[in-house]
Amino acid sequence: MILEILDTYEKMSDRAAEIFKESVNRNPEIVLGLPTGSSPVGMYKRICDDYKRGELDLSQTTTFNLDEYIGLPPEHEQSYHHFMATHLFNCVNLRPENIHLPHASAEKKQVACEEYEQKIQKAGAIDLQILGIGRNGHIGFNEPGNPFESRTHVVKLHQETREANARFFDSLKEVPEYSITMGIKTIMRSKRILLLATGEKKAEAVKKTLYGPISPEFPASVLQLDPDCRILIDKAAGKSLEGDTRYLEA
Ligand code: GLP
Numbered sequence: 001m002i003l004e005i006l007d008t009y010e011k012m013s014d015r016a017a018e019i020f021k022e023s024v025n026r027n028p029e030i031v032l033g034l035p036t037g038s039s040p041v042g043m044y045k046r047i048c049d050d051y052k053r054g055e056l057d058l059s060q061t062t063t064f065n066l067d068e069y070i071g072l073p074p075e076h077e078q079s080y081h082h083f084m085a086t087h088l089f090n091c092v093n094l095r096p097e098n099i100h101l102p103h104a105s106a107e108k109k110q111v112a113c114e115e116y117e118q119k120i121q122k123a124g125a126i127d128l129q130i131l132g133i134g135r136n137g138h139i140g141f142n143e144p145g146n147p148f149e150s151r152t153h154v155v156k157l158h159q160e161t162r163e164a165n166a167r168f169f170d171s172l173k174e175v176p177e178y179s180i181t182m183g184i185k186t187i188m189r190s191k192r193i194l195l196l197a198t199g200e201k202k203a204e205a206v207k208k209t210l211y212g213p214i215s216p217e218f219p220a221s222v223l224q225l226d227p228d229c230r231i232l233i234d235k236a237a238g239k240s241l242e243g244d245t246r247y248l249e250a
Contacts, residue, residue, distance in 0.1 A: 001210060001223060002230045003247035005238045009198045012234045013042025016130070016196055019230075021050050023128050023192075028060040031120075033129030033187070034088070035066050035140075036080045039196045040132060041087060048091040058094045062123050064116075066131070066140035067181035068104040070154065078168050102152065102180035113152040113180060120152075120186060129190035133197050135205050136160050137218035141181035144217050150183030184222055193229040195220070203239040206231070210247060 006012040020043065024030055034040075050056040065080055074081035081101055089099060100119055106112035120126060131139050136158060142150065143158045155178065162175040169175050187193070197206050209220040209231070216222075223229045231247070 001227065001247045002249050003210065004230065004232050004249055006232065006234055009042060009234050012196065012198060012232050013046055015232055016040070016043040016194065017046035017050065019194060020047055020128075020130070021056055024056060024058060024061055027127065028057060029062075030127045031062045031064070031123045031125065033064050033066060033126040033131075033182070033190055034084065035130050035132045035196075036083045037132040039198050040130065043130075043196065044087040047088065051092045056092070058092045061094060062098040063094060063100060064120055064123070064126060064182070065101040066187075067179050068102040069176040070104045070109070070178040070180060071176040073105060074101075102182075104180045109154050109180065113154065116180070116182075117152045117186060120182075126190040128192045128194065129187055131187070131193065131195040131220075133195060133202060133205050133209065133220050134161055135164060135201060137205055137208060137220045139184070139187060139195075139220050139223075141179045142184050142187075142219045144219060146184065146219060147216055148184045148188075148222050151186050152180065152182050155179055155181050184216075184219060188222060188226065193223065193226055195223065195229065195231045197231070197233045197237045199234070200236040200239055202233075202237045203241075206233055206237050207240040210241070211244070 006015055068080045072079040102116050103112040133139060136144055141155050143155055157177055166172040166175050208218050209223060212218055212221050214221045214224050
């Protein structure tokens with residue numbers, strides 16, 4: 001793993017957007033895996049600004065989102081369809097047919113999961129997968145205990161995840177109980193992985209991701225198996241590293 005510690009959330013977002021832009025400019029037909037949550041919001045803002053300045057062309061680019069809640073229609077304000085439209089899709093020139101999110105409102109969820117997995121394979125694998133992380137180590141919505149071999153599947157959200165995400169809803173009971181997420185195996189098949197973590201609340205999760213035992217009990221620990229996985233954090237998220245510089249880029 002390669003660790004980069006940036007001073008602030010703003011600088012982390014600058015760096016993430018820079019990696020995004022370089023990757024797209026190098027290969028305009030790139031296949032991207034995209035996250036939701038508050039961590040990537042700054043990155044998306046900068047990507048939109050880059051596009052407006054004419055520094056980015058996403059017309060040949062394909063995207064696959066990590067996950068989507070079951071039970072929220074795509075137009076619901078807290079659905080990830082809505083999040084992505086607001087923060088990225090409505091402000092850049094991605095073609096609608098090249099944008100993919102799990103079809104969580106499909107009647108046959110299992111079929112929707114298999115179709116999503118097939119679409120990713122047909123696109124020829126994800127070139128750059130960007131991730132956030134939950135405090136319990138979840139990536140996408142792969143909760144603790146989820147096998148490393150998993151592909152796109154339906155997941156029951158853990159109570160702590162629902163509680164963490166309740167800040168976006170009027171009350172906890174409105175937070176969906178299930179979602180569809182890419183599996184750990186789907187994520188790990190990506191050619192490059194970039195994880196973003198910010199703020200003191202993520203400090204323990206960052207430490208376990210880097211140095212904890214590799215175990216499905218802490219899903220992000222699987223990233224230790226990918227020597228090229230790049231982790232961008234701000235200083236606050238690095239608080240528990242106590243000067244451990246093993247993975248710091250020279
Ligand atoms: C949700 C998403 C994850 C994301 C996590 C962290 O649970 N499904 O993909 O990484 O939130 O979100 P935040 O960046 O808001 O802390």
